[in-house]
Amino acid sequence: xxxxxxxxxxxxxxxxxxxxxxxxxxxxxxxxxxxxxxxxxxxxxxxxxxxxxxxxxxxxxxxxxxxxxxxxxxxxxxxxxxxxxxxxxxxxxxxxxxxxxxxxxxxxxxxxxxxxxxxxxxxxxxxxxxxxxxxxxxxxxxxxxxxxxxxxxxxxxxxxxxxxxxxxxxxxxxxxxxxxxxxxxxxxxxxxxxxxxxxxxxxxxxxxxxxxxxxxxxxxxxxxxxxxxxxxxxxxxxxxxxxxxxxxxxxxxxxxxxxxxxxxxxxxxxxxxxxxxxxxxxxxxxxxxxxxxxxxxxxxxxxxxxxxxxxxxxxxxxxxxxxxxxxxxxxxxxxxxxxxxxxxxxxxxxxxxxxxxxxxxxxxxxxxxxxxxxxxxxxxxxxxxxxxxxxxxxxxxxxxxx
Amino acid sequence: xxxxxxxxxxxxxxxxxxxxxxxxxxxxxxxxxxxxxxxxxxxxxxxxxxxxxxxxxxxxxxxxxxxxxxxxxxxxxxxxxxxxxxxxxxxxxxxxxxxxxxxxxxx
Numbered sequence: 001x002x003x004x005x006x007x008x009x010x011x012x013x014x015x016x017x018x019x020x021x022x023x024x025x026x027x028x029x030x031x032x033x034x035x036x037x038x039x040x041x042x043x044x045x046x047x048x049x050x051x052x053x054x055x056x057x058x059x060x061x062x063x064x065x066x067x068x069x070x071x072x073x074x075x076x077x078x079x080x081x082x083x084x085x086x087x088x089x090x091x092x093x094x095x096x097x098x099x100x101x102x103x104x105x106x107x108x109x110x111x112x113x114x115x116x117x118x119x120x121x122x123x124x125x126x127x128x129x130x131x132x133x134x135x136x137x138x139x140x141x142x143x144x145x146x147x148x149x150x151x152x153x154x155x156x157x158x159x160x161x162x163x164x165x166x167x168x169x170x171x172x173x174x175x176x177x178x179x180x181x182x183x184x185x186x187x188x189x190x191x192x193x194x195x196x197x198x199x200x201x202x203x204x205x206x207x208x209x210x211x212x213x214x215x216x217x218x219x220x221x222x223x224x225x226x227x228x229x230x231x232x233x234x235x236x237x238x239x240x241x242x243x244x245x246x247x248x249x250x251x252x253x254x255x256x257x258x259x260x261x262x263x264x265x266x267x268x269x270x271x272x273x274x275x276x277x278x279x280x281x282x283x284x285x286x287x288x289x290x291x292x293x294x295x296x297x298x299x300x301x302x303x304x305x306x307x308x309x310x311x312x313x314x315x316x317x318x319x320x321x322x323x324x325x326x327x328x329x330x331x332x333x334x335x336x337x338x339x340x341x342x343x344x345x346x347x348x349x350x351x352x353x354x355x356x357x358x359x360x361x362x363x364x365x366x367x368x369x370x371x372x373x374x375x376x377x378x379x380x381x382x383x384x385x386x387x388x389x390x391x392x393x394x395x396x397x398x399x400x401x402x
Numbered sequence: 403x404x405x406x407x408x409x410x411x412x413x414x415x416x417x418x419x420x421x422x423x424x425x426x427x428x429x430x431x432x433x434x435x436x437x438x439x440x441x442x443x444x445x446x447x448x449x450x451x452x453x454x455x456x457x458x459x460x461x462x463x464x465x466x467x468x469x470x471x472x473x474x475x476x477x478x479x480x481x482x483x484x485x486x487x488x489x490x491x492x493x494x495x496x497x498x499x500x501x502x503x504x505x506x507x508x509x
Contacts, residue, residue: 279441
């Protein structure tokens with residue numbers, strides 16, 4: 001990895017491949033290189049611009065008219081290449097179309113709705129800790145980070161019990177597909193047919209239990225907010241982005257708290273810090289590492305001139321550790337003021353399910369910290385590789401009751 | 403620069419000097435004020451920058467949009483007729499002296 005100044009443009013060209021296995025294994029030195037090379041860089045490997053500093057990432061996220069989403073938020077430009085699946089009506093859309101669909105999902109996942117599901121989510125977290133205390137030694141990914149969201153989110157959506165094993169693999173395809181045409185993406189799409197068939201089926205109104213998030217989306221058709229053909233695609237957004245993300249978020253939090261026992265102790269001493277401990281883990285690990293935008297016009301960004309129709313890769317994870325924005329960015333500190341981090345994005349496309357994620361994280365960490373004295377990592381953690389998501393495949397731990 | 407007074411639930415108060423053009427939430431978090439969480443960073447999504455506006459100031463604030471109104475139904479502390487989200491109040495010179503009460507809790 002080297003940085004060299006390209007003649008003329010003023011934008012440094014880098015030969016970093018941010019979708020390479022070696023990058024995923026340890027992205028931090030490369031993140032620093034990307035940040036320090038300049039406010040805007042060019043990645044020759046995939047012919048895209050990149051921004052890795054907080055200010056520029058935040059600026060791009062908050063100028064959706066210039067940096068659009070409707071041409072895809074992965075490397076693939078929908079204007080030049082057919083999308084691998086029908087585009088999302090919310091993630092891969094711009095105003096005004098986006099404004100209408102976004103309002104529907106915001107309503108379905110609002111703070112008011114979170115108040116209604118909170119007790120149910122908290123009870124499920126307690127039940128999960130009951131099971132973990134029986135096991136004592138377990139895989140904190142499969143038995144905790146995956147098991148907990150799987151025990152509540154599909155039910156909250158109103159999904160049938162059958163076929164749920166497709167959910168995490170489907171999400172894995174979606175997030176791999178934002179990447180370049182590397183082996184991860186190609187293989188994921190090649191194997192996606194059964195997962196796609198399952199998801200398409202579950203998005204239909206008759207397959208969603210009354211009272212769930214899915215049924216609430218379909219009910220918006222009766223209100224005239226969306227059409228009957230739009231509703232299944234909006235349900236699909238929750239199936240795509242509602243599970244694997246929280247799995248990696250909770251996995252990140254547990255991994256942090258197991259690695260930093262002083263922070264675990266602080267949490268045990270004051271359970272009201274649970275929500276902050278989760279939020280800080282989202283900043284620190286950034287389960288969603290990157291997203292792309294496409295320029296709708298020629299634009300100048302921090303002195304760099306970018307033409308129309310260019311892909312811009314935003315390094316959310318690098319922005320979340322930019323020393324220009326954060327004190328001691330490489331320290332996991334559960335009392336940090338995290339407001340403004342871009343782990344959930346920012347602006348009109350900021351994660352519409354962020355309240356669900358925080359609720360899950362808060363109640364799960366609260367239940368863990370109240371009843372568990374120590375979490376000890378007992379084996380080498382294994383990483384799971386994905387073009388967009390950062391998380392572990394396994395994390396062997398042993399717990400001691402409080 | 404306009405100054406804002408925040409009154410904490412225990413009655414203590416903090417006076418915050420603001421910069422022009424920022425929101426009340428931004429001014430509060432920039433000063434490290436306890437009691438404003440702003441989990442969503444000012445995107446009108448989370449209702450964790452809830453404040454009660456002093457009655458004498460209520461009519462002088464910019465009108466509330468529908469999304470703010472809907473979010474206020476989900477605040478952790480009770481919603482009152484004086485409730486607002488501080489990320490939706492942009493500070494202007496005529497808001498110098500604004501008094502805001504902080505709720506018992508934001509989540």
